[in-house]
Amino acid sequence: MKIIVILAFSMVLSVMNSTMFNVALPALRAEFELTSSQVSWVVTGYIIIYAIGSVTYGKLADRYRLKNLLTFGLLLFAVGSVLGFTASNYAMVVAGRILQSAGASVIPAASMVIPIRYVDASQRGRALGITSSGMALGTALGPIVGGLVTSFADWRYLFAISLLSLITIPFFRAYLQKDEVRNVRIDLPGGVLLALAVTLVLLAITTWSFILAVLALFMFGVCIVYIRRAPQPFIDPALFSNRAYTVTMLIACLLLVFNLCVPYLIPQLLSTVNRLSSSTIGLVMFPGALIAAIFGIIGGRIADRHGNMRLLRIAATLQLLTYGLIALFTGGSYIVIMLLLIVGNTGLTFAQIGLANAVSRTLHGTQVGVGMGMYMMLSFISGAIGTTVLGLLLDRGYDSWSPNMLFFSGQGNLFSIIFFVFMIWMALVWLFGFRQLRRS
Structure with a gap:
């Protein structure tokens, strides 16, 4: 399990790097005199390369040793960090972010492949729980670290933080000794x-x-x-003739399409309805992500001891409870939202562990690398779709919506409706998902 702990630490840095720059966008826009659409490429470019890199490294893992892929990716991550840290113009910033993403995307690919190759199936849930905890922790720390750095130092120091990933290279090279190199044409x-x-x-x-x-x-x-x-x-068509894999992937995408939007939606709610500052919003969201990271390890053990289905049932219960209560209490105290996020984030972490574990059990041989890479890539695309749909709804404004049908009125009404729709969507998908997963 030592390699899983190192992998989780790398996941924290990789995910944190994708979220902490959101806070720095206003400073970048002011320094380089950019429009909102121009400065957004710091985030958009990173996401695009990250999604493509996940499936690419997954495919390459079928041909090359993981320790060599990780060494290459982390060195490229460091090169992008140095370029961004020394940036004197916006083009260098974007180039640095693209190189960072091209290197950092080896981590999500490895986080799916290593537990399958190096951990027995009876303990795979625990391993995926640890890596999922790293993802949750990185998501929580990103905005907070970004806010602290941009408040007390230049935004370029955000690039310097990513250089910490270099310390993991010797550990990856020492622990990843069992790779099977296949003569697979790329x-x-x-x-x-x-x-x-x-x-x-x-x-x-x-x-x-x-x-x-x-x-x-x-x-x-x-x-x-x-x-x-x-x-x-590059992608074997036989992968999609694997019915168990295809059905599990479909269920995962349907569940994640809105689940992954919550980190985007909650700050909008707290800012618009509760009138909180960016720093306060970060503090409100932090406990939920931190506790979810801790409970992720417990979720992995539940999957190993009692099976994926039990973990997924717990995840479904926690999510439905959270979205239903947020729909009811939107517009109330932000303390209530903070407590509900603890429940909801734990449910999301459990769902990610269970779904990744379920997908991994449908793959074998040369399908493992590219199959898990496809899972990560489609997760990113699902999140992007959901976020865009929510952005369009929020852009409509609040005046066109009728008074809140629940407890509160005014601006909170739209968010209340959105979370109510989330609850209905999740209930239907989980109902469909449990029936299909039993058959698979």
Whole structure:
């Protein structure tokens, strides 16, 4: 389990790096005199490369040793950090972020592959619980660290924090000794086509562009035709003929499409309805993420001892309870929201552990790397879709909505409706999911 602890530490830095720059966007916009759309590429570019890199490193893990992939990725992460730290113009900042993302995306890929290859199936839930805890902790620390650094120092020091990832390289090289190197051909053209298709999808989602959406559909059509004809395609079509894998992936995406929006939605609620400052919002959200990280380890043990289904039932109960109560108490005290986030974040962490564990059990052989990479990539795309839909709803404003049908009125009404819809959506997906997972 030593390698899992090192992996979790790397996951904290990787995820934290993706969230802490959100706080620095106003400072970047002011220093380089940018528009909101221009400065958003610091985050958007990172997400796009991160999603593509997850499946790419997953595929490469079928051909190359994990310790070498991790060494390469973390060194690239460090190069991007140095470039961003020394940036004298905005182009260098974006280039640094892209290099960071291209390197850091090896971590989510490894977090899916290492537990499968290095941990017995009877303890895999515990391993996934530890890595999921790292993800939750990184999500919690990101805005807080970003706020502290930008308050007391230059935003460039956010890049310097990421250099801590270098200390994990010797440990990865020491502990990852059991890699099986397979003589698998890497389909470069297929990888490029997939990367272009995913890029167009994420750009279409984040910019809400119909033209880009059409181009994305066309590119995916090209990918499908290519995959069917290529002798050794980047993504083996047999992966999707695996019914258990396909159904579990569908359930995961349906659950995560709105679940992953909560870290975006809650700050909007607390800022708009409760009128809290950015620093106070970070403090309100921190306990939920921290406790969820601690309980993630317990969730992994539940999966190992009592099975995935029990863990997923607990996750469903916690999520439905949280979204229903937030819908009722939106507009009330932010202390209530803080307490509910503890329950909701724990439910989300349990769901991520159970779903990743369920997906991993449907894969074998050369399907493991690219299959788990696809799981991570589709998770990012699902979150981007949900966030964009919520952004459009919030952009409509609050005056067009009727008074709150529950306890409060005014601006809290829209958020109340959103969380009520979340609860209904989750109830239906969990009902469908449990029936399908039993069959799978």
